[in-house]
Amino acid sequence: MTQHPDVQKDKESFYQEFTLRNAGFISDSEQHTLRQAHILIAGCGSTGGSVIEVLVRSGAENLALADNGSYELNNANRQNMVLTDVGRAKVDVFAERMLQINPHVAISCHAHGITPDNVDELVQWADIIVDAVDVTGRSGLEMKFLLHQVAQRQHKAVICGYDMAAAQYVPVFDYRDEQLALLDNLLTAEDVATLDPLQACARLIPDEFIPPQMFAELERHQQGKDYTSQLCLAANLFGVLGSTLVLDMLNGRPVCNDNYVDLWSLMRRPQADVQTDEQQQQRQQQRQQLRAWANGPGGDSDPFFLDRSVRHYQPPHLPSLAVDYPQQRLHQAAGISAYAISQRQLDNTISRQLLRFAFVHYARVGFINADQAARGLLHHEPLQQLHDDDVHIILSDDNNGQLLAYSTLKAPLSDSHRFGDSQRPAFAVEQAFGRDLYQQTDALADLPLAAVREIGRVTKAELDDPATNARVGIMLLHAYRLLVSQPQYGIRAFVGDGEKQVTLRNLTFYGFNPQLLPARQSLLADDHLYQPRYQGRDVRPFWLLLEQLDQQRANDVSALLQLDDDTLLSRLASSRSNATKELEAQL
Structure with a gap:
């Protein structure tokens, strides 16, 4: 079809003619x-x-x-x-x-x-x-x-x-x-x-x-x-x-x-x-x-809120990390970069994307209380849940900036207490399982509380390629090792909880040597946002000392990043099987 002559005008001439009758009023x-x-x-x-x-x-x-x-x-x-x-x-x-x-x-x-x-x-x-x-x-x-x-x-x-x-x-x-x-x-x-x-x-x-x-x-x-x-x-x-x-x-x-x-x-x-x-x-x-x-009362919340919230989710691309935070890059290998950026340094838009990434993962695996999420219209944890001294560990694809994995090294709870002090602030794992959880753990009692940290929000993207997925998991563990080894943090121990066949197996596989505590019922209220994480799952509290990290094993696992796909997956399966046996031996 032949274009009208006016359409063929250059952009400025077109616009001038197009808006001619607005003149005088606009x-x-x-x-x-x-x-x-x-x-x-x-x-x-x-x-x-x-x-x-x-x-x-x-x-x-x-x-x-x-x-x-x-x-x-x-x-x-x-x-x-x-x-x-x-x-x-x-x-x-x-x-x-x-x-x-x-x-x-x-x-x-x-x-x-x-x-x-x-x-x-x-x-x-x-x-x-x-x-x-x-x-x-x-x-x-x-x-x-x-x-x-x-x-x-x-x-x-x-x-x-x-x-x-x-x-x-x-x-x-x-x-x-x-x-x-x-x-x-x-x-x-x-x-x-x-x-x-x-x-x-x-x-x-x-x-x-x-x-x-x-x-x-x-x-x-x-x-x-x-x-x-x-x-x-x-x-x-x-x-x-x-x-x-x-x-x-x-x-x-x-x-x-x-x-x-x-x-x-x-x-x-x-x-x-x-x-x-x-x-x-x-x-x-x-x-x-x-x-x-x-002005009357409402009814029940919609049980499909979370389903709608995560339906179209795709992990974000964060190319700005390489541009704006080059000094915070911990490591780069196998096309993956690992960053460690404090909350006070990170743009809040990226912080919200990280919280959303973790929240969607937890929703998909059933960790989120759907009613509480719906009543608060929560699509991610509130930004207020982050402390300025929290450190975000972020893994991204070097080619396109896609977010591959995310975890949080939580800020120290106090620099004026020792772990064994009865008046010290409580860790999240103690809120879930009881303040007496670590009472008999003599190895932690005399440590400064600031030297004991808790791992938070460990999540990975759902990748179709098993080899890339494996490398991301190894890189995340390697990034944690690099981060907690930095002297400015003064970290000597970790406490936390995790599923035996996921978090705890991975820590053991890498050589962190977590010490499992006996299973307990969760004390969280039924309406707590994360109460479903503890329902029908073998979630165990644990502690570990960084001085007991098996450095040779950690080096061997990190070296897997450079192997070809088939060799990597073969060795990974064997190593994880051994890690599971080590955990079972503690029970």
Whole structure:
């Protein structure tokens, strides 16, 4: 098909002609700001879909579209689609259509929608965010909450949209104001986890902005209606309101935080809707009942929260390690680099990726209490669980920076106690099995507490190649040996717990010589986040002295890194079998 002559113009000439009719109402500087702005559209259905085209026609040229849905026939009454789009991903349809409007627009498509694994990067990229995440289901509500958590942390403004009957409510959460609370304190993580999604939405929308026609709709929902009715005229209204706010906020104009337009109330003659005293009383009663329902208790958390959280997870790539932390590289061999970086040195974005990496692994092997994760909307341990003096041990692929393994050398608990002091702080293993756990371990009693450490978060990527997988495991053990041998740490012993056929076998195999303590029942409460780790598993507490490390064995194991694949796997199988026998001999 022959291109129109205007499409063949150079980019600047095209844009000048394309935006010509904006002149006079949008200044040149405002137009430039819109053109350069990075705009994240989270949700491309009714409301989000309506704002995309208005922004592009107004001159926006850098958009990220995030939506995990594809078009269905029942979307056609209000969404920007045609029948041939049924079954197609919404982000792909919009990318195709917008390029037909402006061939120079840059659109990135995220067909999994907002997820725990892309939200930080997307929010960091964005100058402003349009939150049109579908909250008619629990999973959408969770991702909306997560989007706002990250936006608040990164101080980005968020424009939201709620279409109800013929009305559109558009609140603005300008988290550039560092004092603004998350969602203005209208919802907590526990609320999101347990409330009916529409119940949660009713908490986010002030009473005066809920049109009267929605009361009957909510009553139908409570009676079992499994979808929410929506109109084109309300959905498309967001395109106008949302785009106006985007343009004004990008250009520094103050805007209203609560914006509301009800077309029926605005345009229908007043006498057509005159209410009797009885009708007004009934309306007031409906509002009171709605507020009581919205503020009422939630139910159970969704047992599939963790499944959704880890479904699309892929280990991150961290090429910045080689660039930003070359002095923290411990070792490099077999195409793998090992780094040791303290929490105080490490960028918090990377710290969160490491915690997410460990959390996903623990979720997949059943170590995570699903109910507690859901109630806290936890996709990783909170950053507050890390101490500034924790040291991250990170293994990455030299070719592409992929994260291969991660562990934590925990910070010293105290530099003013000895291990045998009854008043010293407790290690996590003692919280799990009892403070008297090491009472009879005379070899540790006189050691300074700062010289006794605990290993935390030992996790590896799930690699298809068994030889690479083996090398990663050996490299992680070798990195620990190199790290704890450094005199500035003053480490002389370890305490901890682990499964006999995993952590303890690997420590024995490398020559760390762990000393197993008798099996005990866990003392952790049933609602503890990590209680499932101790249920039905042979998790043993242990201790070890670094002076008893078998240096020759450690050297022999480290040398395996350089062997060819078949020889490596053969020797590894034999060595691990021997390590298992050594552990059994202690029992």
